[in-house]
Amino acid sequence: MNNSIHGVATKILEADGDPINPSTQEGQASIITAIGEDCNYIRSEETATYKYYGFSSLTAWQIKRKTLATGVWEIAYEDFTGTYANFDDAWTARASLSYSYA
Numbered sequence: 001m002n003n004s005i006h007g008v009a010t011k012i013l014e015a016d017g018d019p020i021n022p023s024t025q026e027g028q029a030s031i032i033t034a035i036g037e038d039c040n041y042i043r044s045e046e047t048a049t050y051k052y053y054g055f056s057s058l059t060a061w062q063i064k065r066k067t068l069a070t071g072v073w074e075i076a077y078e079d080f081t082g083t084y085a086n087f088d089d090a091w092t093a094r095a096s097l098s099y100s101y102a
Contacts, residue, residue: 061086078090
């Protein structure tokens with residue numbers, strides 16, 4: 001499954017090269033596996049609309065956001081070879097990232 005972050009197509013693949021669908025529970029588990037089980041919570045922030053949670057591993061970052069009015073979760077993620085080569089840059093851009101339903 002392709003996601004777009006500032007117009008750049010990104011995707012996380014299974015070990016066999018198949019794309020991971022982040023909208024399924026299996027997909028979410030696969031993402032955690034793909035970015036490594038050493039994914040650490042880094043920070044969170046609440047705005048008037050969203051609650052953001054940021055995670056990072058040695059190879060990738062992940063930002064989840066929850067819409068406060070509806071409780072709907074969405075996710076943006078990328079390995080460190082993409083548009084945002086580190087967690088801090090991705091976190092700074094969190095409001096403008098493209099999110100998929102988690």
